[in-house]
Amino acid sequence: MMKSLDVKLLRFYLWTGLAFLFLSAFSSLHIYPNRFLALAFNNLWGVIYVTVLNFILFEYSVPFVLRKRKFVINNILLGIFLLWVHMILYSYCYYVWRLLGIQLGIYTPLKSFSSLGQALENQMAYSVGSVFFFGIVRHVYNYTKLKQATQQLRIQKQEAELNYLRSQTNPHFLFNTLNNIYSLARDKSDLAPESILRLSKILRFMLYETGGDYISIEQEIKIIDDYISLETLRYDETLRINFNYDIEDMKQAVPPLLLIPLVENAFKHGVSETRDQPFVDVHLSLRQRQLSFVVKNSAEAVSAEGGVKENIGLANLRRQLELLYKEFTLFVQHEKAVFTAELKINLSSHV
Structure with missing residues (x-):
């Protein structure tokens, strides 16, 4: 032929x-x-x-x-x-x-x-x-x-893997949040309806605002703030939460839901397991395309030999960063009764 x-x-x-x-x-x-x-x-x-x-x-x-x-x-x-x-x-x-x-x-x-x-x-x-x-x-x-x-095949493979990782983030986040609401409903808490309302706002954002490759840092801050508000309903006044940010331009673009796993980790694997003086400190800085995101939370003390074991959320986040950026660091440390996660990204180094 x-x-x-x-x-x-x-x-x-x-x-x-x-x-x-x-x-x-x-x-x-x-x-x-x-x-x-x-x-x-x-x-x-x-x-x-x-x-x-x-x-x-x-x-x-x-x-x-x-x-x-x-x-x-x-x-x-x-x-x-x-x-x-x-x-x-x-x-x-x-x-x-x-x-x-x-x-x-x-x-x-x-x-x-x-x-x-x-x-x-x-x-x-x-x-x-x-x-x-x-x-x-x-x-x-x-x-x-x-x-x-x-090169094209490599890019397509990375995009497919990235889409898979992102598809894992939403169900993982939803599963954990529904567990929290279930706890409130089981205790017949008056806060259960409000928690469902807050969750619906978050889900609406995920469905209609995170379909593209980027969202503004302003939108990312809003979803973090909504999530913190939702989680706060489960705790009494003993929980201390501090969320502050220093942003040069609120319209700067970042991948959607990139930062939420660190905040979610602070509540699920930190505050929820802390008996005395639980706290979450979140600081976000973005200047000259250099993003810094530091999350500190209370945690049960571990021995020095125990080390830090990354859960699925952190491992998923690290792989997403590897696919998205050439220059980044993700540092986690569990020292005494404080767990620290520090993320730094050069947003200009996008792959």
């Missing part, structure tokens, strides 16, 4: 042929300095022929020889035969093409040959030069296309 013609590939050969035309014309100019116009037409006539031949060679003959067959000897025999055919095309047939150009008045014979063998040798040298030129450029072209395709 014949290979279908690719318009981009045809355009590539036309541009490569044009480049070879200029190269061959200017390389002969020092021999015939006063015959530039004749050289231009001669080389144009020759380039038309070798461009078509090189297109057939690299796009049909070579792939046909390299096609997988039952016996390798068949490939070898085909290769020898097609090599002989192309040598005829690049020498004898090219000489006939030159004669045709002379007859049509397109080709000007600037050089005379003492024999047919000398003429064929000259034509063959030109043809072999074109094969090397087209072959090298074709290799670079293939390499560039392969690199671009690999």
Whole structure:
């Protein structure tokens, strides 16, 4: 079955042929300095022929020889035969093409040959030069296309993984919040209706505001503030909460729900497990595209050997950061009865 013609590939050969035309014309100019116009037409006539031949060679003959067959000897025999055919095309047939150009008045014979063998040798040298030129450029072209395709595949894979991680964030957040509301409902708390109302506001935001790649930092602050308000309903006045921020421009763009996992972690794995003097301190700073987000919360004291074990929320966040930014740090520390999570991002380093 014949290979279908690719318009981009045809355009590539036309541009490569044009480049070879200029190269061959200017390389002969020092021999015939006063015959530039004749050289231009001669080389144009020759380039038309070798461009078509090189297109057939690299796009049909070579792939046909390299096609997988039952016996390798068949490939070898085909290769020898097609090599002989192309040598005829690049020498004898090219000489006939030159004669045709002379007859049509397109080709000007600037050089005379003492024999047919000398003429064929000259034509063959030109043809072999074109094969090397087209072959090298074709290799670079293939390499560039392969690199671009690999890069595109990598980007698509990262986007798919990022979308998967984001799709995990919402159900994980919703599950934890519903557990909190369930606790209020089970205790027949009067705060249960209000908590459901606050949750509906958060869900509305998630459904209609977080569909794109970015939201404003102002919207991210609002969702954090709403979430803190929702969580506060579960605790009495002993819980101390401090949320402050220093933002240079409230319209700066950040990925949606990027910061909420650290706040959620502070309540679920910190405050909810603290018996005495629970607290959550949240500080957000964004200046000159440098974001700093520090969350400190009370936690049960652990031994020094225990270390910090990242839960699914933190691990998910770290992977999202790896896919989104080149320059970031996510530092977590559990020291005595205080858990600290510190996130720093250079927003200009977006992948």
